[in-house]
Amino acid sequence: MHRIGYLLGDGFQVMAIATQSVFEYANVVAGAPFYAIENYSVAGGDVRSSLAMSVGTRRAPAPARSRVDTWIVAGVNDPLSVGAPQETLAFLRRAGGRARRVAGICTGGFVLAEAGLLDGRRATTHWFYARELQQRFPGVQVEDDRIYIVDGPIWTSAGMTAGLDLALAMVERDLGAEVARSVAHKLVMYQRRSGGQSQHSEMLALAPKSDRIQTALDYARRNLNRALTVEQLAEAVHLSPRQFSRVFTAETGQSPARAVEGLRLEAARLMIEQSTHPLDVVARETGFRDRRHMREAFVRGFGVPPQAVRRDARAAG
Incomplete structure (x- = not known):
């Protein structure tokens, strides 16, 4: 069983949790529950999304006791207005070294950068905020024209629907290309875009x-x-x-x-x-x-x- 934890904070983008459908259908295609998915927050309880919709979360476990294999950090609509809470950053610093991989969807990359997880690594984010990410965190090699980037255990994606491509890439890494293609077909996705593909059309x-x-x-x-x-x-x-x-x-x-x-x-x-x-x-x-x-x-x-x-x-x- 591969456990995926979504780390949500107030104002998170709803599109981030839409990527859970990729793992849901990967279980369907695989014919067995390969993935187990949970929503977490540092404090636990209800967390309000960018649409003011509340989502119930579990309290993030102490890293030493965490059994989460993949942490996925949701972005917010405006990462420039307020930084991530110090409790969230401290958690990621501890948990990041224990998990198999950590991902930031869209502006979730800002949270990973604040936590120091992107230092010396390649990363991407929504094209609108890429320049600001580079200016704020000069130790990160920001590539503003990529759908998603995998640099060792750290994954980052561009904005919005690019999170689906990142999730499909995880499925391909875990379960193979045939499963990923079948999931994309069931989700009526036109194609699974490669990470190096441009964000722009x-x-x-x-x-x-x-x-x-x-x-x-x-x-x-x-x-x-x-x-x-x-x-x-x-x-x-x-x-x-x-x-x-x-x-x-x-x-x-x-x-x-x-x-x-x-x-x-x-x-x-x-x-x-x-x-x-x-x-x-x-x-x-x-x-x-x-x-x-x-x-x-x-x-x-x-x-x-x-x-x-x-x-x-x-x-x-």
Whole structure:
């Protein structure tokens, strides 16, 4: 039996405990109760969430008597307004060395950092607070564009739904890839994102205002292995090339060529992180002229070559 303890404090994000469904369904898929889950707080009793919903908790056990294998610390909506209580930090310092692993979901990473558990380690958090985490805790190597990071026994995730990816990664580590895939399927998750995957979506960043431009972007994403000229995109939405370029730039703030390169980069990065395809194949499938062209685009867009992205993804997994 692997015991998971969720450490909750007043104002915790409800989304954090939604990740318990991952472990619940892992038990279903495994056909036996592999995980046992409990909600804890330092004082015990009811704890109010960010939605003012009360959740009953057990009092956190003395570390010497704790049988919890994995501690998961929930984040709060605004980690900058108030720090974690000293009792919580003291508990984590003692319990962290005894547990198999400790995780911070979203801004729960701030609590781990305050407790000193992230010193000298790689970590991530919600992109909105990543810079502040780095400034407050310079001893932490903050990577603000990762879904989750595993550094030894310490796990941290980006914001909100990224906690589901972190929980699925734990299931994969404990029970294997097939169980994790089955759990993701039962939870109707589109895919299990790798830890090295970006927190940001190119499609969301473009945010077109009209259905026509959205249709053009959808067409581009489905046909990245083609040349995708302005003329092709304009034809797909029944506009002249000149009118299409003008409307596209006005709505997205980017030229069609730059936006298409962004979509190619996102697709290539995902393939590199989640597959073992050679880089030549990745370049061909995502519409780059060749491997060298893809490398130039990666350095321009991400500041690192494709090989570094693959290396980081494997290290995070």
